[in-house]
Amino acid sequence: MAKKSTYVLSIDQGTTSSRGVIFDKNYEIVSIGQKEFTQFFPDSGWVEHDPEEIWMSTLESCHSALKESKIDPSQIRAVGITNQRETTVVWDKDTGKPIYNAIVWQDRRTSDQCQNLKDLGHESLVNEKTGLLLDPYFCATKIAWILDNVSGARQKANEGQLLFGTIDCFLMWRLSNQQIHSTDATNACRTMLYNIHDGCWDEDLLKLFNIPSSMLPKVCDNAADFGKVDESIFGSEIPITASIGDQPSALVGQACFQPGMVKSTYGTGCFVLINTGYQPVKSNNKLLTTLAFQVNGKTCYALEGSIFVAGAAVQWLRDGLKFIESAQESESLAMQADDSQDVYLVPAFVGLGAPYWDPDCRGALFGMTRNTGPAEITKATLESVCYQTSDLLSAIAKDLGEGKLSAIRVDGGMAASNWTMQMLSDLVELPVDRPKNLETTALGAAYLAGMQIGFYPSMSDFSDSWQSDSQFNSKMTSDSRERKLAGWKDAVKRTLSNN
Numbered sequence: 001m002a003k004k005s006t007y008v009l010s011i012d013q014g015t016t017s018s019r020g021v022i023f024d025k026n027y028e029i030v031s032i033g034q035k036e037f038t039q040f041f042p043d044s045g046w047v048e049h050d051p052e053e054i055w056m057s058t059l060e061s062c063h064s065a066l067k068e069s070k071i072d073p074s075q076i077r078a079v080g081i082t083n084q085r086e087t088t089v090v091w092d093k094d095t096g097k098p099i100y101n102a103i104v105w106q107d108r109r110t111s112d113q114c115q116n117l118k119d120l121g122h123e124s125l126v127n128e129k130t131g132l133l134l135d136p137y138f139c140a141t142k143i144a145w146i147l148d149n150v151s152g153a154r155q156k157a158n159e160g161q162l163l164f165g166t167i168d169c170f171l172m173w174r175l176s177n178q179q180i181h182s183t184d185a186t187n188a189c190r191t192m193l194y195n196i197h198d199g200c201w202d203e204d205l206l207k208l209f210n211i212p213s214s215m216l217p218k219v220c221d222n223a224a225d226f227g228k229v230d231e232s233i234f235g236s237e238i239p240i241t242a243s244i245g246d247q248p249s250a251l252v253g254q255a256c257f258q259p260g261m262v263k264s265t266y267g268t269g270c271f272v273l274i275n276t277g278y279q280p281v282k283s284n285n286k287l288l289t290t291l292a293f294q295v296n297g298k299t300c301y302a303l304e305g306s307i308f309v310a311g312a313a314v315q316w317l318r319d320g321l322k323f324i325e326s327a328q329e330s331e332s333l334a335m336q337a338d339d340s341q342d343v344y345l346v347p348a349f350v351g352l353g354a355p356y357w358d359p360d361c362r363g364a365l366f367g368m369t370r371n372t373g374p375a376e377i378t379k380a381t382l383e384s385v386c387y388q389t390s391d392l393l394s395a396i397a398k399d400l401g402e403g404k405l406s407a408i409r410v411d412g413g414m415a416a417s418n419w420t421m422q423m424l425s426d427l428v429e430l431p432v433d434r435p436k437n438l439e440t441t442a443l444g445a446a447y448l449a450g451m452q453i454g455f456y457p458s459m460s461d462f463s464d465s466w467q468s469d470s471q472f473n474s475k476m477t478s479d480s481r482e483r484k485l486a487g488w489k490d491a492v493k494r495t496l497s498n499n
Contacts (some may be wrong), residue, residue: 033064
């Protein structure tokens with residue numbers, strides 16, 4: 001009897017949808033299941049998800065992938081999880097039920113609390129220990145908000161009855177039938193409670209944000225034996241051997257294992273990470289010092305720039321303005337725009353991230369004339385992502401001061417747009433490499449899960465397998481580039497809330 005082929009399942013839990021992606025021995029995708037879920041906006045700048053809907057969408061997408069592939073669950077050797085980072089869930093230890101909706105990474109409700117802590121002089125302590133800035137983006141103030149605003153929550157937390165987790169942690173709790181309360185270092189380091197130098201939860205930060213240590217999960221390497229998916233979930237008991245935040249996962253999936261290698265992911269937001277090696281680099285230009293990955297107890301660091309709105313702006317064109325019926329239509333509509341119009345969209349729908357860190361500014365359009373229409377606004381929307389990436393790469397160059405970057409590897413939904421990637425290369429004056437496999441976030445988690453059990457080879461062998469599909473090179477004149485970037489900087493300056 002022929003031996004059955006075996007596979008790895010990657011659970012890619014993102015901001016707008018959950019996906020199950022099955023990979024074979026050659027890193028090829030066998031099948032994908034995907035399920036969108038509801039976005040809740042209960043107040044200005046607030047963004048929430050229903051954790052139960054996230055859980056059900058995760059189950060549905062995985063079952064869909066299994067059904068499409070016709071693979072028996074016993075053929076899945078390992079599960080890897082990657083997730084939207086910073087999104088915060090608090091649940092009852094006994095019932096397993098969330099006590100409030102998940103507060104999403106985009107949410108800005110705690111901006112006043114963060115400002116108060118800044119005014120009291122605490123940001124330097126936070127930055128020194130975590131590599132982060134005091135911002136609503138991260139988990140600590142979200143946890144505190146839930147404890148202080150849900151009836152009885154603070155008391156239950158103090159009595160050890162509540163658990164906190166980022167989405168990876170919540171999913172492992174559910175997948176294991178409440179046997180696993182763990183996370184990984186790349187997710188832990190985004191909570192604003194984790195000391196990235198000592199590799200542990202920090203008592204000073206727990207005290208600062210008034211969060212009981214009993215709520216916190218165990219922190220593991222990205223490739224580790226976390227536990228097992230309960231047999232009742234998929235019909236077979238499967239080891240969970242990797243967990244990694246979505247952006248570090250894309251860095252791994254792009255095989256950016258050497259210092260100086262850069263990737264930029266274009267999903268709901270845009271996130272640029274540069275591998276800085278095994279020593280953390282402090283940013284003087286409002287970037288974040290964060291973890292790239294942690295394997296075999298060894299931590300590799302990165303500098304990161306976070307853009308809150310990228311693909312989300314295209315969703316706005318589709319769902320809000322009704323300019324397009326699908327995201328794919330944005331490219332052809334942008335190509336119809338009048339090039340003589342310099343229209344700028346600053347997509348600060350939930351404030352601006354790096355390098356501005358202004359939670360209170362809001363989106364704005366500049367340069368419109370009577371002839372401005374859907375094509376020009378769509379073009380400005382796609383260009384805004386490229387301008388923001390340019391801002392991040394400029395900040396990285398200033399921090400590292402080691403000459404020009406050699407290239408940037410791109411992935412995510414917007415990376416499929418040739419027009420957008422060409423504009424990106426034009427503005428940043430760098431080669432833009434798009435890989436054959438755009439599913440790099442799911443691939444990163446799958447690779448680490450497979451590596452942990454010996455299903456996949458070493459990092460150097462995996463790096464050799466990376467293949468480019470297209471490279472985009474700058475064609476724009478220096479005068480045009482300088483004019484467009486100057487217009488963008490002026491638009492941002494006019495949008496910032498402290499002006």
